[in-house]
Each structure stands twice: as C-alpha cells, then as structure tokens.
Amino acid sequence: MAAETGKDNDIREYADLTPIMKPSGVAIIGASRNPDKVGHVIMQNYIDVGYSGRLYPVNLNDEGNIMGFKAYSSISAIKRPVDLAVIAIPAKGVPKALEECGKAKVKGAIVVSGGFAEIGERQLQEELVEISRKYRMPVMGPNCLGVMDMRSRVDTLFLPTFKIDKPGIGGVSFASQSGAVGSSVLDMIAQEGFGIASFISYGNAAVVDEVDILDYLMRDKHTKVIVFYMEGVKRGKEFIEVARKVTKIKPVVIMKGGITEEGAKAASSHTASMAGSHEAYEAVFRQFGFTEAEGIGDMLNFAKILDTQPGTTGKRIAIITNGGGTGVLATDALYKNGLEIARLSKGSEAVLKKAMPPIVNVRMPLDMAGDADDVRFDKAISTISSDPNVDALMVIALFQTPGADSRVAAKLISYNAAAAKPMVVVSPGGSYTEVHKKMMESSGVPVYESPEDAARSLRALIDYYTYRGYNGKKNR
Amino acid sequence: MAAETGKDNDIREYADLTPIMKPSGVAIIGASRNPDKVGHVIMQNYIDVGYSGRLYPVNLNDEGNIMGFKAYSSISAIKRPVDLAVIAIPAKGVPKALEECGKAKVKGAIVVSGGFAEIGERQLQEELVEISRKYRMPVMGPNCLGVMDMRSRVDTLFLPTFKIDKPGIGGVSFASQSGAVGSSVLDMIAQEGFGIASFISYGNAAVVDEVDILDYLMRDKHTKVIVFYMEGVKRGKEFIEVARKVTKIKPVVIMKGGITEEGAKAASSHTASMAGSHEAYEAVFRQFGFTEAEGIGDMLNFAKILDTQPGTTGKRIAIITNGGGTGVLATDALYKNGLEIARLSKGSEAVLKKAMPPIVNVRMPLDMAGDADDVRFDKAISTISSDPNVDALMVIALFQTPGADSRVAAKLISYNAAAAKPMVVVSPGGSYTEVHKKMMESSGVPVYESPEDAARSLRALIDYYTYRGYNGKKNR
Numbered sequence: 001m002a003a004e005t006g007k008d009n010d011i012r013e014y015a016d017l018t019p020i021m022k023p024s025g026v027a028i029i030g031a032s033r034n035p036d037k038v039g040h041v042i043m044q045n046y047i048d049v050g051y052s053g054r055l056y057p058v059n060l061n062d063e064g065n066i067m068g069f070k071a072y073s074s075i076s077a078i079k080r081p082v083d084l085a086v087i088a089i090p091a092k093g094v095p096k097a098l099e100e101c102g103k104a105k106v107k108g109a110i111v112v113s114g115g116f117a118e119i120g121e122r123q124l125q126e127e128l129v130e131i132s133r134k135y136r137m138p139v140m141g142p143n144c145l146g147v148m149d150m151r152s153r154v155d156t157l158f159l160p161t162f163k164i165d166k167p168g169i170g171g172v173s174f175a176s177q178s179g180a181v182g183s184s185v186l187d188m189i190a191q192e193g194f195g196i197a198s199f200i201s202y203g204n205a206a207v208v209d210e211v212d213i214l215d216y217l218m219r220d221k222h223t224k225v226i227v228f229y230m231e232g233v234k235r236g237k238e239f240i241e242v243a244r245k246v247t248k249i250k251p252v253v254i255m256k257g258g259i260t261e262e263g264a265k266a267a268s269s270h271t272a273s274m275a276g277s278h279e280a281y282e283a284v285f286r287q288f289g290f291t292e293a294e295g296i297g298d299m300l301n302f303a304k305i306l307d308t309q310p311g312t313t314g315k316r317i318a319i320i321t322n323g324g325g326t327g328v329l330a331t332d333a334l335y336k337n338g339l340e341i342a343r344l345s346k347g348s349e350a351v352l353k354k355a356m357p358p359i360v361n362v363r364m365p366l367d368m369a370g371d372a373d374d375v376r377f378d379k380a381i382s383t384i385s386s387d388p389n390v391d392a393l394m395v396i397a398l399f400q401t402p403g404a405d406s407r408v409a410a411k412l413i414s415y416n417a418a419a420a421k422p423m424v425v426v427s428p429g430g431s432y433t434e435v436h437k438k439m440m441e442s443s444g445v446p447v448y449e450s451p452e453d454a455a456r457s458l459r460a461l462i463d464y465y466t467y468r469g470y471n472g473k474k475n476r
Numbered sequence: 477m478a479a480e481t482g483k484d485n486d487i488r489e490y491a492d493l494t495p496i497m498k499p500s501g502v503a504i505i506g507a508s509r510n511p512d513k514v515g516h517v518i519m520q521n522y523i524d525v526g527y528s529g530r531l532y533p534v535n536l537n538d539e540g541n542i543m544g545f546k547a548y549s550s551i552s553a554i555k556r557p558v559d560l561a562v563i564a565i566p567a568k569g570v571p572k573a574l575e576e577c578g579k580a581k582v583k584g585a586i587v588v589s590g591g592f593a594e595i596g597e598r599q600l601q602e603e604l605v606e607i608s609r610k611y612r613m614p615v616m617g618p619n620c621l622g623v624m625d626m627r628s629r630v631d632t633l634f635l636p637t638f639k640i641d642k643p644g645i646g647g648v649s650f651a652s653q654s655g656a657v658g659s660s661v662l663d664m665i666a667q668e669g670f671g672i673a674s675f676i677s678y679g680n681a682a683v684v685d686e687v688d689i690l691d692y693l694m695r696d697k698h699t700k701v702i703v704f705y706m707e708g709v710k711r712g713k714e715f716i717e718v719a720r721k722v723t724k725i726k727p728v729v730i731m732k733g734g735i736t737e738e739g740a741k742a743a744s745s746h747t748a749s750m751a752g753s754h755e756a757y758e759a760v761f762r763q764f765g766f767t768e769a770e771g772i773g774d775m776l777n778f779a780k781i782l783d784t785q786p787g788t789t790g791k792r793i794a795i796i797t798n799g800g801g802t803g804v805l806a807t808d809a810l811y812k813n814g815l816e817i818a819r820l821s822k823g824s825e826a827v828l829k830k831a832m833p834p835i836v837n838v839r840m841p842l843d844m845a846g847d848a849d850d851v852r853f854d855k856a857i858s859t860i861s862s863d864p865n866v867d868a869l870m871v872i873a874l875f876q877t878p879g880a881d882s883r884v885a886a887k888l889i890s891y892n893a894a895a896a897k898p899m900v901v902v903s904p905g906g907s908y909t910e911v912h913k914k915m916m917e918s919s920g921v922p923v924y925e926s927p928e929d930a931a932r933s934l935r936a937l938i939d940y941y942t943y944r945g946y947n948g949k950k951n952r
Contacts (some may be wrong), residue, residue, distance in 0.1 A: 118800075119835060164876045165906035178801020180846070183876040184904040188925075191906035231804060257801060262817050263808035266800075266841055295928035296805070296904055324594075324742075325654020325733060328707060329772070332739035341738050359595060365742055370656070400640045400659040428660040428772055430641035430667035449664075452771035 008269045015138045015212035019107035021198060021220075022152040023083030024053045026076055027106070030088035031057030031066050038088040038112060041158040042146075043067050048161065051153040056082065056416040075104045083107045086146060086156050089117030094142065095127040102135030110156055111141035117204050118143050118269070125206050132207045144203025145179040148186075150196060151222060157199075159183055168442065170195020171224030171307040175213045176204055178257065185296060193441030194304045197222040211238045218246040225250060225306045227299055230400050231257040231267040233281075240284060247289035251306040253462045255293040256281055289467030291460050297453065298460075304446040305457040309422035311465035311472075314391025315318035316342040317458060318384045319365035321396035322404055326426065330394055330451035337459040341365065342390040348383050355379040370398075374407035381415050385423075392422040392462075394454055399433040409436040413443040423462055424454040480703060489687035491614045492675050495583035497696075498628040499559030499673060503551055505573050506564035507533030507542050508927075514564040514588060517634040517681040518622075519543050524637065525631040532558065551580045559583045562622060562632050567591030570586070570618065570878075571603040578611030586632055587617035594619050594745070601682050608683045620679025621655040622817065624662075626672060626699045633675075635659055644918065646671020647700030647783040651689045653678055654733065657705045661772060669917030670780045672700040687714045694722040701726060701782045703775055707743040716760060723765035727940045728781040731769040732757055740912040747859060765943030767936050773929065780922040782935040785898035787941035787948075790867025794860045795841035797872035798848040798880055802902065804842035806870055806927035813935040818866040824859050831855040846874075850883035857891050861899075868898040868938075870930055875909040884911040889919040898937055900930040 030039035116125035148155030176182030257266030506515035592601035622632030651656030734743030
C-alpha cells in the first residue's frame with residue numbers, strides 16, 4: 001500500500017477525477033431557494049443543462065423541497081450513493097461538511113467557496129487536505145468554479161447564465177487555475193463557435209492539482225486537445241512524469257501566468273501559487289512538446305487548429321485568396337513564422353490556368369480576385385490540396401467581396417470534412433462575416449481573424465507534429 | 477511654373493484630394509440600372525448614405541433616368557460644375573472618359589476599374605497619368621475601392637451593403653492600398669464599434685499616392701489618427717518630407733505589406749508596388765515616430781487608443797480587475813511590453829482599504845473580486861486615477877462575473893470622458909460582453925480582448941508621445 005509512503009503518493013493515488021467529472025449522483029451542499037446564493041445558481045445549472053443522474057440538494061435549515069427536488073439536512077441523510085458533493089457554503093463551515101462527505105463515502109468533492117489560502121487562511125485549507133487524505137476522497141478547489149462536462153452534463157459554474165455563452169460539444173478540454181480566465185475564455189470559445197469536451201476550474205489546487213488534471217484529461221477519450229491555464233506547478237517531479245507521456249498521446253496548449261517577476265508575485269497572492277522561474281517552465285514545456293500560448297488569443301487559436309486538423313510536419317503552405325492585399329500579408333506572416341509558401345507543380349498550374357479566368361495570375365499566393373465564387377474556390381482548393389508540393393492550405397475568404405457567400409463557406413466545410421491536409425481559413429470582418437465564421441467553426445473549420453493568427457497557428461500545429469515524429473499516418 | 481520642372485513636382489502640385497473627398501458635385505461614369513454593375517452599387521451607396529451634393533449618373537447608352545436621377549450620355553453634357561468623377565467602366569474605355577473629364581474641368585477623379593498595371597497593362601495606366609498631368613486633375617486608382625468620407629458623405633465603395641458593416645463617425649482615417657485589406661478592416665472597425673473620419677482605398681497609386689494621402693490627412697481637421705496599409709512608397713524623398721511633419725501633428729499607425737522577400741514579390745504582382753527593403757522602411761518609420769503595426773489586430777488596437785486617449789510618457793500602469801487570473805496575465809503583459817506596474821501612494825492605499833471589502837487585498841494588481849459592482853469600480857478608479865504614482869490605467873472588467881453589468885460599463889464611459897490619464901479596458905467574452913464592449917467603444921473607450929493587446933497598445937501610445945516629447949499639456 002502506498003498510503004504510508006508519503007503525502008505525494010497518497011494524493012497521487014486517490015486523485016482520480018472520474019467521480020467529479022462523471023458522477024452518477026450529485027449533492028449540492030448549500031443548495032438554496034434564494035436566487036442570490038451560489039447553491040441556487042448551481043442547482044439551476046444542473047436543471048438547465050439536463051444532468052441525467054440524481055440530484056440531492058443539501059441545506060441544514062431547509063428540509064422541504066428545493067427547486068423541485070427533495071432537500072436533505074445533511075449528506076448522511078441521503079442514504080443513497082453520492083459520487084460528487086459540490087460544496088457552496090461559507091469557508092469556515094467547509095471542513096465539517098467535507099468530513100460528513102467522507103463519512104458518507106462520497107467519492108469526490110468540489111469546494112467552490114473562497115476564503116482559504118488565497119486570503120492567507122492556510123490552516124483552514126490544510127484541514128481540507130487532511131480530510132481529503134483521511135477519506136481518500138479527491139477534493140477540487142477551494143476557490144474555484146468547478147467543472148463542466150459536456151457528456152455527463154455536470155455543470156457547477158455559478159455564473160449568471162445570461163452573462164456567459166456556453167460552448168457546444170467538441171474535442172477541447174480546458175483547465176484553468178483561474179476562474180476569471182476560465183470563464184472569460186469559455187465565453188470566447190462559445191462566441192467563436194467551436195466546441196469543448198470539458199472545462200475544469202481548479203482554484204487553489206489544495207488537493208486536486210495540475211498533475212491530476214493532466215493525467216485525467218490524457219486518459220479521457222473525449223478530449224482531443226488539452227488547454228491549460230496554470231499559475232504554478234505544485235509537484236514538479238510528478239508533473240514531468242505526466243508531461244513526458246501526455247504529448248505523445250494528444251497536444252497540450254499551455255499558458256502560464258506569472259512568467260515575469262511581478263506577474264509571479266501577483267499569482268502568489270491570487271491562488272497562493274509558487275510560480276517559479278519561467279525559464280525552468282519553458283525548458284520543460286519545450287522539452288516535452290507542449291504548445292506554449294503567449295496570450296489568451298493564442299490559447300483559442302492553437303486549440304482549434306489542433307482539435308480539428310490532421311497532422312503535418314511540412315512547412316510548404318499554399319495561400320488561396322479572394323483579396324490580393326490579404327495574400328501579401330499572409331505571405332509575410334508565413335515567413336515571419338518560419339514557414340514558406342508552396343510552389344505549385346506544373347500539373348496544378350496547368351489545371352488552374354484552364355479553370356481560372358484570364359485576370360487571375362496563376363502563382364502563389366493565388367489571388368482569385370474579388371468576384372471569386374464557390375466554384376472558383378472549389379476548383380482552386382481541390383487542385384491545390386492534391387498537389388504533392390503542398391503541405392497545408394491557408395484559404396483567405398473575404399466575405400465583403402461580391403463573390404463570397406454561404407456557398408463558399410459550405411464548400412470550405414465540405415472540403416475540411418474530407419481533408420487529408422491541414423487547412424486554416426482567414427475571414428476578418430463584421431456581422432455578415434461573423435455569421436459565416438460561426439457556421440464554419442461549428443463544423444470544425446478553424447477560422448482566424450488575420451493571416452498572422454492563422455500562420456502562427458499553423459506553426460504551432462507543425463511544431464507539435466514535428467515533436468511527435470509524425471510520419472503522415474492518420475492521427476485522428 | 478512648376479509644370480515644366482519635372483514629373484514629380486507636377487504631381488505634387490495638383491494632387492490635392494479635397495475635390496475627391498469633399499466634392500460638391502459628383503458624376504458616376506458607368507452608372508447603371510443593372511444591379512450587377514459596379515456603377516449601380518456606387519449610385520445606391522450615394523443614395524443610401526444621403527450624399528448632400530448633386531449626383532449625375534453618366535451612361536453612354538442610357539439618357540433617361542437612372543435610379544431617380546437624370547442621366548447624361550457624357551460628362552460634357554452635364555453643363556454644371558462637377559468636382560468629382562467616379563469612373564466605373566471597363567479599363568480600355570477609361571482613358572477616353574478621363575480625357576472628357578479633363579476637358580469638362582472636373583476637379584478630381586477616382587478610377588475604380590481594374591485591368592491596369594496590376595495585370596501588366598502598364599501602358600494603359602501610363603495614359604491615365606498623362607491625362608491627369610495634362611489637366612492637372614488628381615486621379616485616384618485605378619484598381620481601387622475609392623473613398624468614404626463621413627462628413628461629405630461621399631461613398632464609392634462598391635461592395636454589397638449587406639456584406640459590410642460601416643463604422644460611425646470618429647477620429648480615425650484609414651488609407652489602404654489594398655481594397656481587400658481596406659474593406660475587411662473597415663468591417664472589423666464597425667464591428668468593434670469605434671468610428672472613422674474617412675476611408676481611402678487608393679489601389680495602383682498611378683497618380684494619387686501615399687505622399688498625397690498622408691499630406692491630405694495631416695491637414696484634415698477631422699482626422700485625429702491616420703492608419704495606413706501600404707505596399708510600397710513611390711516617392712521616397714517626398715514621403716520623408718511629409719513623414720517628418722505629420723507625426724508632430726497626429727499619430728500615424730502604419731502597416732507595411734511585403735516586408736519579407738516573398739511578401740514583396742506578392743505585393744509587386746498585386747498593386748505593382750516596389751516594396752523595397754523592410755529595413756529601410758523600418759528605419760524611416762522609427763526615425764519619424766510612426767507607430768508600426770505588425771498585423772491587422774495591431775492596426776485596430778493602436779488606432780483606437782491613439783484616437784481616444786490623452787497622451788503620457790509615463791510607464792507606471794495601475795491594474796484594476798474583477799478577476800485575479802486576468803490580473804496576473806495583465807501584470808505579465810506589462811513587463812513583456814517594457815512597462816511596469818504602478819505602486820500606489822500610501823494615501824490611495826488608505827482610501828482603498830476603507831472603501832473595499834475585507835476580502836480585497838489592497839495592492840497592485842487590485843483584485844476587487846468577482847462580486848465587484850459599479851460602486852467598487854468607481855471607488856477604485858477615482859482613487860487610483862488621481863494618484864500621482866500612476867500614469868495610466870488598465871481596467872479589467874469581466875462581464876461574466878455576478879457584479880459586472882451595464883452600470884460598470886456606464887461608469888467606465890463617464891470616467892473616460894473626463895479622464896486626464898489614459899485608460900484601456902480589457903473585456904474578453906461572448907455575446908453579453910460584446911454588447912457592453914460596443915456600448916463602451918462607441919463612447920470612446922478603447923476595449924481589448926486580452927491584457928496582451930491592451931498592454932501592447934498602451935506601449936504604442938507611450939512610445940508615440942515620447943517621440944513627440946510630450947510634456948503633459950493637453951493634446952486633444
């Protein structure tokens with residue numbers, strides 16, 4: 001038994017997140033009829049998203065019926081198996097509630113309440129750790145938003161639902177130590193239109209930490225790409241152990257908060273994280289093939305290309321555009337990112353010369369002119385994508401032009417669904433463009449606001465598959 | 477007379493853009509009842525935006541009435557003063573039409589038609605230059621979208637109106653050699669919600685070029701910030717002459733296409749521009765205090781801070797946030813951009829300690845917690861903005877949180893209207909956030925998607941005012 005061999009092993013052993021992410025019975029401790037209470041919002045979430053397991057509101061003072069569910073005065077009163085307890089009560093009552101969960105053989109807990117190490121209450125937080133260890137019950141938080149799983153329909157995010165858009169189902173799992181970064185990025189993901197597998201906000205990481213989450217998401221079959229915002233790593237050795245394995249299985253986009261000295265100080269007062277030297281982190285990230293995001297934009301941009309596109313290690317990118325100037329910018333963007341423009345084969349050139357109107361100069365970037373319609377896009381993409389001199393495609397579809405409309409978007413979607421080579425789409429614009437962008441994103445086409453973002457994302461994809469030693473075999 | 481002293485002086489002398497930008501009579505050559513024709517779309521634009529001057533459709537084959545306006549078979553048949561002729565007919569007919577304009581003493585022309593130097597028809601383009609010189613009539617284009625002026629209501633953009641959002645009135649004038657880059661960025665500006673003074677798409681720059689446009693916008697009293705996308709400069713000496721003056725009067729955000737060798741080749745086949753070495757351009761841009769944009773995002777981000785915010789040369793930035801993690805990222809972003817976090821005075825600290833609830837740790841970044849409402853934002857901003865240790869403010873308003881709503885946005889708007897120090901707002905998110913972002917942007921608050929964009933834009937502002945030798949006097 002590892003139980004006696006030290007704290008790290010202890011935690012390692014019991015921090016399986018399955019009961020938290022895929023529970024078959026959930027107790028909400030602090031559930032309330034009062035809509036201002038966090039426990040009310042969480043109940044409402046469960047009801048709204050249609051959680052299919054059993055739901056047990058727990059409230060010391062309220063044994064009647066809360067929001068249509070029979071309420072209990074304590075977890076021990078439930079008398080049925082509870083996989084997950086979500087604890088949303090003031091900090092000082094949390095240890096007692098957690099102790100009761102342990103006694104009632106609850107399999108995992110999320111403490112959303114704040115008021116622990118992040119405001120100096122380290123002792124109170126230590127009590128949670130002790131209880132978690134005693135009952136071998138993984139505890140997420142405290143000071144977190146908890147989790148959202150798109151299949152089990154668990155959703156503990158206690159944010160007003162009209163203020164945050166929730167994404168559809170996709171392959172990206174997003175873990176964020178910060179609830180603020182987590183919820184705002186989740187909202188942005190929904191706005192963009194791509195989907196997620198799960199979301200985890202883990203706060204102070206008193207028990208369940210980066211290592212557990214990375215390990216869990218590595219094994220989760222619905223997760224194709226892991227995106228991580230972290231402010232520090234508590235268990236360096238174990239982190240490296242998981243890091244060594246995970247990127248061989250799936251890509252990990254990582255954004256580290258506190259990479260500057262002052263940022264690290266801010267992180268320490270935020271989630272009580274020891275940020276450590278950025279150089280050390282960067283060295284680890286690079287060594288194990290993590291995809292490092294330098295900003296919120298990178299996180300989203302990298303996640304969607306890695307989720308939706310096949311692998312490649314080749315750097316020869318074909319640019320197909322319906323606007324000349326954007327083609328110029330795209331060419332610059334490729335070279336600034338260490339990529340290069342593809343040289344079409346003689347065969348493709350001959351086909352395109354026949355297919356394109358005389359005004360189109362058949363060269364790279366291929367400027368098909370402002371009147372290019374779905375037929376011209378189709379001809380260009382089908383010819384160029386099968387050219388052996390081309391490793392990936394950047395298609396610039398400007399929806400302001402007379403020729404581009406929903407048929408062009410539909411063509412890009414159908415090409416993308418069958419594609420053997422990676423493709424990114426660039427569509428900067430306003431409301432008409434947004435509609436088409438969302439149409440494409442929700443069908444798995446990664447769409448970017450600028451050629452710079454698209455080139456940077458292609459580079460991230462190529463770097464990842466180069467690290468993997470990708471040999472052209474199907475990877476998804 | 478300069479007329480005989482050489483081509484450059486010639487062009488310099490007559491390239492005043494006033495008749496093009498603020499015409500009192502406009503002829504549309506190629507006006508048509510057929511909605512597929514460019515001349516129809518331009519007519520419709522003029523009607524839609526409510527151009528207040530006289531409008532004269534010209535069509536060789538159609539002397540009746542076009543879209544409610546009496547049509548003419550030629551420009552000479554109009555017999556009234558025409559300031560601007562917009563020419564939208566096939567390329568080979570353009571020289572004749574332009575010659576007629578010259579004879580009829582038209583003061584300026586825009587040739588929107590393509591089919592000139594950009595496809596190798598250099599001789600045909602040279603004919604336009606000759607006619608322009610002969611009649612001392614400035615000609616914009618060919619191969620361009622033309623112009624949009626928010627006061628004169630001139631609008632020659634022949635793009636389907638449902639495909640492109642048009643911005644409101646503001647202080648940014650945006651000139652783009654590329655119609656594609658121009659129209660997509662215009663659409664993005666409208667989507668963001670900030671306004672423009674004018675838009676110029678100048679295409680092949682056969683006559684009216686970068687120098688003329690920069691010179692015109694420098695003098696235009698409605699233009700507070702110039703944003704320029706260019707693929708090359710035709711007259712280096714004259715460009716430097718204007719460059720030397722312009723940034724002492726107003727900021728110029730510049731994006732150069734064709735900065736890599738391959739990008740330059742693409743630019744050459746696009747607008748027949750000689751891109752030249754990027755090092756040379758960069759040296760000039762830096763020497764004369766231009767604000768260089770490295771991507772489409774930068775162009776928009778820099779434009780709005782320079783348009784709306786007062787000057788500063790100080791680098792001490794106060795961060796006020798309702799989400800801890802975003803505050804950590806903001807701190808990192810400051811230092812990555814060579815800025816620093818402000819240290820509050822003892823006085824401000826004391827005031828804030830009283831004003832904030834106990835859970836708020838009064839330090840920088842100031843994390844006011846997720847329940848921060850307009851009152852808490854107000855107290856923090858009013859205290860911190862008057863602290864002598866603070867040069868500028870970065871306010872992170874996450875609208876996913878329970879406390880943030882339209883009142884917080886209203887508070888930021890009213891603070892911004894009266895502010896003596898620059899402020900940027902960071903609000904990443906989806907639809908609820910977008911509504912508030914637009915509300916703020918349209919009232920002159922620069923709102924960013926990420927702390928990285930906000931810090932980068934603050935840096936651009938500080939660099940510009942440092943170049944100007946700004947001494948704290950009111951600059952707007």
